[in-house]
Amino acid sequence: MYPFPKLFIDPDQVRSNISDMATKASKSSIEFRPHFKTHQSKAIGKMFREFGVKGITVSSIKMAKYFSDDGWDDITIAFPANVLASSYFDSISENCELKTLVISKEVVERLDSTLTRPIGLYVEIDPDYGRSGIPIGDVDSIRSVLDAIDRSAHCYPAGFYCHAGHTYKARSKEEVTEIATRALEKLSTLKTVFPDLPLCFGDTPSCSVLDDFGPVDQISPGNFVFYDWMQVRIGSCSPNEIAVYMECPIIEKFPDRKQVLIHGGAVHFSKDSVNIDGNLSYGEPMLKHLSEETYVKSLSQEHGIVQCSPAVFDQLNVGEIIQIFPIHSCLTADLMREYHTKDGKVLDHMNG
Amino acid sequence: MYPFPKLFIDPDQVRSNISDMATKASKSSIEFRPHFKTHQSKAIGKMFREFGVKGITVSSIKMAKYFSDDGWDDITIAFPANVLASSYFDSISENCELKTLVISKEVVERLDSTLTRPIGLYVEIDPDYGRSGIPIGDVDSIRSVLDAIDRSAHCYPAGFYCHAGHTYKARSKEEVTEIATRALEKLSTLKTVFPDLPLCFGDTPSCSVLDDFGPVDQISPGNFVFYDWMQVRIGSCSPNEIAVYMECPIIEKFPDRKQVLIHGGAVHFSKDSVNIDGNLSYGEPMLKHLSEETYVKSLSQEHGIVQCSPAVFDQLNVGEIIQIFPIHSCLTADLMREYHTKDGKVLDHMNG
Numbered sequence: 169m170y171p172f173p174k175l176f177i178d179p180d181q182v183r184s185n186i187s188d189m190a191t192k193a194s195k196s197s198i199e200f201r202p203h204f205k206t207h208q209s210k211a212i213g214k215m216f217r218e219f220g221v222k223g224i225t226v227s228s229i230k231m232a233k234y235f236s237d238d239g240w241d242d243i244t245i246a247f248p249a250n251v252l253a254s255s256y257f258d259s260i261s262e263n264c265e266l267k268t269l270v271i272s273k274e275v276v277e278r279l280d281s282t283l284t285r286p287i288g289l290y291v292e293i294d295p296d297y298g299r300s301g302i303p304i305g306d307v308d309s310i311r312s313v314l315d316a317i318d319r320s321a322h323c324y325p326a327g328f329y330c331h332a333g334h335t336y337k338a339r340s341k342e343e344v345t346e347i348a349t350r351a352l353e354k355l356s357t358l359k360t361v362f363p364d365l366p367l368c369f370g371d372t373p374s375c376s377v378l379d380d381f382g383p384v385d386q387i388s389p390g391n392f393v394f395y396d397w398m399q400v401r402i403g404s405c406s407p408n409e410i411a412v413y414m415e416c417p418i419i420e421k422f423p424d425r426k427q428v429l430i431h432g433g434a435v436h437f438s439k440d441s442v443n444i445d446g447n448l449s450y451g452e453p454m455l456k457h458l459s460e461e462t463y464v465k466s467l468s469q470e471h472g473i474v475q476c477s478p479a480v481f482d483q484l485n486v487g488e489i490i491q492i493f494p495i496h497s498c499l500t501a502d503l504m505r506e507y508h509t510k511d512g513k514v515l516d517h518m519n520g
Numbered sequence: 521m522y523p524f525p526k527l528f529i530d531p532d533q534v535r536s537n538i539s540d541m542a543t544k545a546s547k548s549s550i551e552f553r554p555h556f557k558t559h560q561s562k563a564i565g566k567m568f569r570e571f572g573v574k575g576i577t578v579s580s581i582k583m584a585k586y587f588s589d590d591g592w593d594d595i596t597i598a599f600p601a602n603v604l605a606s607s608y609f610d611s612i613s614e615n616c617e618l619k620t621l622v623i624s625k626e627v628v629e630r631l632d633s634t635l636t637r638p639i640g641l642y643v644e645i646d647p648d649y650g651r652s653g654i655p656i657g658d659v660d661s662i663r664s665v666l667d668a669i670d671r672s673a674h675c676y677p678a679g680f681y682c683h684a685g686h687t688y689k690a691r692s693k694e695e696v697t698e699i700a701t702r703a704l705e706k707l708s709t710l711k712t713v714f715p716d717l718p719l720c721f722g723d724t725p726s727c728s729v730l731d732d733f734g735p736v737d738q739i740s741p742g743n744f745v746f747y748d749w750m751q752v753r754i755g756s757c758s759p760n761e762i763a764v765y766m767e768c769p770i771i772e773k774f775p776d777r778k779q780v781l782i783h784g785g786a787v788h789f790s791k792d793s794v795n796i797d798g799n800l801s802y803g804e805p806m807l808k809h810l811s812e813e814t815y816v817k818s819l820s821q822e823h824g825i826v827q828c829s830p831a832v833f834d835q836l837n838v839g840e841i842i843q844i845f846p847i848h849s850c851l852t853a854d855l856m857r858e859y860h861t862k863d864g865k866v867l868d869h870m871n872g
Contacts, residue, residue, distance in 0.1 A: 249771075250769050250771055420624060434851055
């Protein structure tokens with residue numbers, strides 16, 4: 169038994185999650201441009217090819233390089249262009265069709281003045297999420313960015329990119345649908361103003377729950393490839409659709425407080441958490457009968473404390489392994505830096 | 521200008537922080553056994569040698585190996601022994617005096633039955649923190665663990681280890697002192713029962729704030745080497761004692777909401793946060809005039825959003841770099857995996 173925290177992947181479930189999303193996109197004649205920031209793995213990237221994926225999405229220039237080196241030649245860096253990093257865009261092969269996001273005409277102009285390769289620019293639209301992008305109703309600003317792209321020497325318009333991250337606040341399929349539908353309605357209005365520009369949309373909750381994507385031409389969800397306990401709580405998936413889990417050794421038991429100490433902390437899981445009835449959970453033990461009494465109650469650097477129901481506490485033993493769904497699989501994978509399969513294979517991660 | 525997030529260290533401030541703590545320990549004739557989990561760096565470890573440090577503390581067997589390979593030969597793994605990992609303890613040179621923690625006699629017995637090398641065992645005592653250890657008043661359990669150590673073939677008693685992590689809930693020097701003093705009073709009682717066993721104590725808030733350590737023989741704080749914004753809020757240090765900071769490029773500005781988008785997210789800072797007047801802060805911009813209006817309001821994987829006062833917002837420009845104190849320097853360093861100095865040196869991190 170491996171005595172340290174280890175991240176496992178179920179390749180069959182990964183393929184099933186990819187297949188479901190690819191089928192959904194195909195049915196609506198939408199281009200499926202999955203976000204690879206969740207897995208950051210060439211091996212898992214290859215699984216997407218089995219389902220016809222050609223264009224992908226990443227979150228950094230470094231990640232674009234990682235995947236273009238593996239033969240991907242149509243990549244969106246779904247992060248607003250960093251004017252200081254123009255030479256890094258240039259480092260990616262011209263054989264790769266590279267796109268990124270912009271929000272202001274000033275950035276388009278500064279980028280264009282330093283670039284030496286062509287680059288597609290999506291105008292990022294903020295659908296009331298409040299993180300990044302031009303507010304969806306601000307047509308004047310949108311038009312001024314598009315005009316700057318038209319005037320540029322190296323840039324061409326790739327369309328609109330829209331991440332409705334506020335679906336993460338939802339706690340049911342109905343709430344996800346409501347938030348996503350509101351965003352799609354506003355995007356429909358935008359589409360009537362700019363009918364020729366493709367619209368890329370795609371947070372995992374919206375893409376998992378919606379069947380009708382209205383004006384959307386492309387989707388770029390990422391987390392769905394693994395899902396995690398946060399997505400279960402949001403309403404995006406069921407527990408049996410989660411394709412990754414941690415194995416952690418049980419170090420000690422504390423009978424008075426029905427808590428178990430595991431080796432598995434913030435440097436393994438990340439400190440992301442989800443609020444469940446007023447308690448923060450940092451992980452969800454994989455039990456036959458899931459119970460809200462049993463959850464990862466706290467994490468420090470290497471320590472994890474699992475709060476247990478009395479019945480679960482009695483079943484757990486020091487020197488055994490406990491399997492735990494991560495709260496946020498993207499961050500857990502980023503920390504664990506490799507994936508193990510039950511038949512002993514090891515899959516790469518960009519950080520490995 | 522480096523266009524991506526980068527972690528900087530101020531070696532003079534690091535040495536000043538080490539010097540202060542070493543002097544404090546020396547004045548009280550306490551052994552200073554600093555925790556190296558914060559920096560995880562051989563280069564920074566060497567700075568501790570300048571101040572006479574011989575024994576150190578780490579949080580994992582892997583980290584013990586990292587530092588024993590660099591010549592450290594008196595190491596405490598301040599994590600309860602993992603009975604599945606006995607062979608990994610054996611992998612560390614017998615020339616290194618190795619100690620770790622135990623909480624139950626069962627673990628002592630299982631460990632002893634599989635070990636082939638000698639190991640010192642601290643009995644971990646819980647000073648009402650509630651994470652790990654035998655409750656401080658439970659003398660019977662403490663005695664039964666000590667008896668098991670006496671009966672063992674490979675283990676010897678190293679003393680008591682006590683981490684008063686509940687000082688992290690404090691928000692002033694007075695509160696830290698109150699929590700730490702309560703713990704020390706209880707440890708004094710324990711010391712009267714077991715006068716011959718050394719007592720190792722040491723969270724950063726207690727060690728930073730206390731001058732009189734009562735019954736304590738050894739201290740093992742870690743975070744003080746860098747400090748961070750959480751420690752400022754706790755009352756452990758002042759902002760000018762923080763020895764690390766992030767540099768992040770400013771990507772875009774959002775005038776309506778006085779927010780700035782930076783490249784710097786959860787994969788750089790970690791998702792640790794501190795609650796300041798009801799708002800979670802994920803980082804504190806280093807400004808001449810610190811203001812509670814300006815803080816890192818949210819982090820996603822690569823995005824950081826800095827909420828600004830109107831004056832600060834006007835000073836920040838796209839394409840410039842912003843310097844930010846991390847909330848929790850241990851986790852930020854663990855993610856960034858190397859340290860840069862202003863004169864261009866790069867210092868190692870175990871994850872690098």
